[in-house]
Amino acid sequence: xxxxxxxxxxxxxxxxxxxxxxxxxxxxxxxxxxxxxxxxxxxxxxxxxxxxxxxxxxxxxxxxxxxxxxxxxxxxxxxxxxxxxxxxxxxxxxxxxxxxxxxxxxxxxxxxxxxxxxxxxxxxxxxxxxxxxxxxxxxxxxxxxxxxxxxxxxxxxxxxxxxxxxxxxxxxxxxxxxxxxxxxxxxxxxxxxxxxxxxxxxxxxxxxxxxxxxxxxxxxxxxxxxxxxxxxxxxxxxxxxxxxxxxxxxxxxxxxxxxxxxxxxxxxxxxxxxxxxxxxx
Amino acid sequence: xxxxxxxxxxxxxxxxxxxxxxxxxxxxxxxxxxxxxxxxxxxxxxxxxxxxxxxxxxxxxxxxxxxxxxxxxxxxxxxxxxxxxxxxxxxxxxxxxxxxxxxxxxxxxxxxxxxxxxxxxxxxxxxxxxxxxxxxxxxxxxxxxxxxxxxxxxxxxxxxxxxxxxxxxxxxxxxxxxxxxxxxxxxxxxxxxxxxxxxxxxxxxxxxxxxxxxxxxxxxxxxxxxxxxxxxxxxxxxxxxxxxxxxxxxxxxxxxxxxxxxxxxxxxxxxxxxxxxxxxx
Numbered sequence: 001x002x003x004x005x006x007x008x009x010x011x012x013x014x015x016x017x018x019x020x021x022x023x024x025x026x027x028x029x030x031x032x033x034x035x036x037x038x039x040x041x042x043x044x045x046x047x048x049x050x051x052x053x054x055x056x057x058x059x060x061x062x063x064x065x066x067x068x069x070x071x072x073x074x075x076x077x078x079x080x081x082x083x084x085x086x087x088x089x090x091x092x093x094x095x096x097x098x099x100x101x102x103x104x105x106x107x108x109x110x111x112x113x114x115x116x117x118x119x120x121x122x123x124x125x126x127x128x129x130x131x132x133x134x135x136x137x138x139x140x141x142x143x144x145x146x147x148x149x150x151x152x153x154x155x156x157x158x159x160x161x162x163x164x165x166x167x168x169x170x171x172x173x174x175x176x177x178x179x180x181x182x183x184x185x186x187x188x189x190x191x192x193x194x195x196x197x198x199x200x201x202x203x204x205x206x207x208x209x210x211x212x213x214x215x216x217x218x219x220x221x222x223x224x225x226x227x228x229x230x231x232x233x234x235x236x237x238x239x240x241x242x243x244x245x246x247x248x249x250x251x252x253x254x255x256x257x258x259x260x261x262x263x264x265x266x267x268x269x270x271x272x273x274x275x276x277x278x279x280x281x
Numbered sequence: 282x283x284x285x286x287x288x289x290x291x292x293x294x295x296x297x298x299x300x301x302x303x304x305x306x307x308x309x310x311x312x313x314x315x316x317x318x319x320x321x322x323x324x325x326x327x328x329x330x331x332x333x334x335x336x337x338x339x340x341x342x343x344x345x346x347x348x349x350x351x352x353x354x355x356x357x358x359x360x361x362x363x364x365x366x367x368x369x370x371x372x373x374x375x376x377x378x379x380x381x382x383x384x385x386x387x388x389x390x391x392x393x394x395x396x397x398x399x400x401x402x403x404x405x406x407x408x409x410x411x412x413x414x415x416x417x418x419x420x421x422x423x424x425x426x427x428x429x430x431x432x433x434x435x436x437x438x439x440x441x442x443x444x445x446x447x448x449x450x451x452x453x454x455x456x457x458x459x460x461x462x463x464x465x466x467x468x469x470x471x472x473x474x475x476x477x478x479x480x481x482x483x484x485x486x487x488x489x490x491x492x493x494x495x496x497x498x499x500x501x502x503x504x505x506x507x508x509x510x511x512x513x514x515x516x517x518x519x520x521x522x523x524x525x526x527x528x529x530x531x532x533x534x535x536x537x538x539x540x541x542x543x544x545x546x547x548x549x550x551x552x553x554x555x556x557x558x559x560x561x562x
Contacts, residue, residue: 050521
């Protein structure tokens with residue numbers, strides 16, 4: 001029985017990747033799905049312009065091109081880093097009917113785009129692994145999970161919260177703290193908000209949680225779950241509270257429920273979190 | 282001719298200071314003003330609770346105590362660091378008539394308090410040097426300037442923008458990016474906003490400027506001036522844009538005027554910026 005091929009376009013809204021990483025990702029897809037999956041790395045993924053995979057106009061055009069192309073079923077962000085917030089504001093008004101049918105998968109810096117798409121009701125934004133995770137220990141597991149989700153939608157790829165039929169979103173704490181003041185930041189009333197971070201001092205996590213929970217956009221969230229906070233640098237003095245104590249503290253101050261741990265993070269175990277209400281499993 | 286003594290209370294909303302720094306600051310005040318200035322370091326300044334000069338309740342009570350005490354003419358924040366956003370939200374509703382007559386001086390993390398006081402119309406929030414600046418090269422110059430401002434209000438202590446009769450505010454970029462989503466963040470329409478930062482990667486400055494200028498609170502600002510961005514750590518790749526290019530870029534995107542450089546920063550030259558409209562000199 002022949003099965004339809006899933007065509008997945010890859011772009012880099014922040015930093016670039018190298019061809020080795022692209023080839024490795026394609027090899028995993030080929031081994032796992034043969035002709036059922038076809039990865040299409042946009043050429044700009046390999047550009048370098050200072051910090052970025054091409055300048056802002058180049059990255060904006062690449063995203064708009066693949067999002068609007070009916071040939072692609074999904075847009076997979078190949079890497080985070082930094083730069084997604086620099087995409088043209090205007091492109092989000094140029095997304096066409098094809099763009100509205102797609103899945104958009106990524107996390108970390110790519111959360112800037114997931115948030116805008118979600119607020120605008122365009123496509124299906126999803127928080128989950130990216131090809132650059134191959135550089136982490138056991139990263140191939142994360143890539144296999146992302147591909148399983150994109151190609152088959154397998155339920156075992158999902159973070160458990162996303163299988164309860166609740167409205168969920170997931171973000172990197174630092175990224176959410178920076179987008180939450182924007183007028184286009186989504187109103188998270190009624191949502192379970194899953195959070196994670198990497199390589200930030202605990203005082204920085206604390207300050208970011210203050211920023212997030214001071215926003216009216218979070219005031220009526222259904223609750224917050226904390227994923228993993230990894231690679232915390234050592235500060236000149238101990239912060240005196242753990243990451244979980246920090247998140248629970250700011251939740252209590254804001255009157256938002258702290259709902260315990262989530263299975264997401266900058267690591268191989270990072271589970272998939274579709275934005276919005278999923279079907280109960 | 283006898284002159285009235287200015288009584289200045291010092292508190293630490295973030296990290297603690299040591300007694301040596303307090304004594305050094307008092308010695309500069311004594312040498313410069315004799316009995317015209319009296320510094321009162323609140324005992325909590327020397328407490329240590331994890332990252333902070335006492336726990337949140339202790340620091341909140343100390344600030345409330347000195348702000349509400351009619352004996353003090355000014356509250357001078359002795360150190361930034363991190364922690365001012367953790368003060369009790371409720372204390373800002375407990376500030377009395379005496380608190381409304383005072384000057385509040387500090388910068389960096391203390392901007393969290395200056396912003397709330399300004400939004401609430403309480404007292405005279407002022408961005409300027411703090412005792413902890415004594416640890417910087419030529420830091421005594423900064424302390425002398427702060428004392429001159431607090432004791433005599435000397436016009437030569439002021440950042441030039443603050444002498445033009447325009448509405449001004451000044452903030453650390455990272456601090457403003459974290460408070461701008463709060464419902465109590467001041468509306469900066471019509472204000473010239475002076476910004477500075479220290480020890481942040483350029484990509485972090487870029488992301489913070491995105492956050493600040495994505496907020497409707499800045500949409501109708503009269504303009505932005507850039508102070509000094511110092512001690513920028515070296516990243517694994519050059520960012521590709523200077524700090525001034527970054528600020529001008531985000532101003533252009535937001536349609537806010539970029540008005541050039543300001544004479545503020547984490548250094549000995551940091552000039553004084555009273556919040557709001559000053560008298561033309």
